[in-house]
Amino acid sequence: EDYELNVDPDSLIEGISVGMQQRVEILKALYRKAEILILDEPTGVLTPAEAEHLFRILRNLKAEGKTIVLITHKLKEIMNVTDTVSVMRQGEMTSTIATNDTSPEKLAELMVGRKVLLRVQKKPPKVGRTVLACEKLSYVDKKGIYRLKDISFEIKAGEILGIAGVAGNGQSELLEVLAGIKHADGKLTLNSAEIDLHSTQSTPLTRRHLGISHVPEDRQRLGLIMEFYAWENIALGYHDSDTYNINGIFMNNRAIKSQAEHKINNFDIRPRNPNLMAKSFSGGNQQKIVLAREIEQNPDLLIVGQPTRGVDIGAIEFIHSRLINMRDSGKAVLLISVELDEILSLSDRILVMFDGKIMGEKEASKTNEKELGLLMAGVN
Numbered sequence: 001e002d003y004e005l006n007v008d009p010d011s012l013i014e015g016i017s018v019g020m021q022q023r024v025e026i027l028k029a030l031y032r033k034a035e036i037l038i039l040d041e042p043t044g045v046l047t048p049a050e051a052e053h054l055f056r057i058l059r060n061l062k063a064e065g066k067t068i069v070l071i072t073h074k075l076k077e078i079m080n081v082t083d084t085v086s087v088m089r090q091g092e093m094t095s096t097i098a099t100n101d102t103s104p105e106k107l108a109e110l111m112v113g114r115k116v117l118l119r120v121q122k123k124p125p126k127v128g129r130t131v132l133a134c135e136k137l138s139y140v141d142k143k144g145i146y147r148l149k150d151i152s153f154e155i156k157a158g159e160i161l162g163i164a165g166v167a168g169n170g171q172s173e174l175l176e177v178l179a180g181i182k183h184a185d186g187k188l189t190l191n192s193a194e195i196d197l198h199s200t201q202s203t204p205l206t207r208r209h210l211g212i213s214h215v216p217e218d219r220q221r222l223g224l225i226m227e228f229y230a231w232e233n234i235a236l237g238y239h240d241s242d243t244y245n246i247n248g249i250f251m252n253n254r255a256i257k258s259q260a261e262h263k264i265n266n267f268d269i270r271p272r273n274p275n276l277m278a279k280s281f282s283g284g285n286q287q288k289i290v291l292a293r294e295i296e297q298n299p300d301l302l303i304v305g306q307p308t309r310g311v312d313i314g315a316i317e318f319i320h321s322r323l324i325n326m327r328d329s330g331k332a333v334l335l336i337s338v339e340l341d342e343i344l345s346l347s348d349r350i351l352v353m354f355d356g357k358i359m360g361e362k363e364a365s366k367t368n369e370k371e372l373g374l375l376m377a378g379v380n
Helices: 018-031 048-063 075-081 104-112 171-179 204-210 219-223 253-266 283-295 313-328 340-346 369-376
Strands: 036-040 067-071 084-089 092-098 130-140 146-156 160-164 185-190 193-195 212-215 301-305 332-336 349-354 357-363
Touching (some): 036 048, 048 075, 067 075, 075 104, 130 171, 130 332, 146 171, 146 332, 146 357, 171 212, 171 301, 171 332, 204 212, 301 313, 313 332, 332 340, 340 369, 349 369, 357 369
Parallel strands (some): 036 067, 160 332, 160 349, 212 301, 301 332
Antiparallel strands (some): 084 092, 130 146, 130 185, 185 193
């Protein structure tokens, strides 16, 4: 009550929301009379309303004399909450300034070392035919819990369809069902041809052959083999193609390396060395390796999960421009992200997921964070 950290003390932790769990973490620290609170990306799994409530709590703690260190990549949060901001770049503190004396644009420049375009520039979409149609998709996990509940939607050529929601509400499962990693019930149609969801042919490999490219949410677990070289990773999933094979028997390493060099230059992957292992690249450049591999296949449908998670602002700008280019070239792009700013700036239409269901659909140009936040919280 003192700190507005209202939680039911008799609830099991597994049965309360992530936002409530976070309140318990803060209460634990305050109960132990902590004078310094360090919060690392505290809003990554919160709705906008939950995030604003957290910031009210932090302001109350500050008024009581507590010291709060907030680690975040969200410039809006820095400007709204902090008194002083320090900028880290390549392991060094490059600047410490009063928040009132700076701006998001200046902070972005300090973080990257050059001017950064924070707003996505795009033309109105030229929407074409229906590329993908989902009807009543349902998925049950190994524990018997429904993670997807009658999901239905369409995505057309020349548009970006964004799917918003707090992490853990079915977005990850939807992405993996569409990519062929998980098997679901329902109907899935790609370019007017139905995909047999229960066939042994319904695999990631066949989805790629059908024209679906997949950028997974976790690049290190699903997107890359960290002990493989960059040139090997750039061929992963497409290594059975004629481009990379000799007589269908031997790998054509010379062709793979040539393609890798082209993609590394085209996507500004640094260092420009295809003979480095994936683990030797920064998170942002690892993400670019995955994006280069998938986008350069020229798919009909690109499905992307958390495209800029753990990525610096400079790489974010680059990745966003590539996704817009895909859309403008007439491709369909399905974007899943927990970053509402990213969803709002990139998407043409937005679906909101809560508890495995689609809560609503909005035009990106006619909605806002508050409206989406209510849907993300399950309020229709």
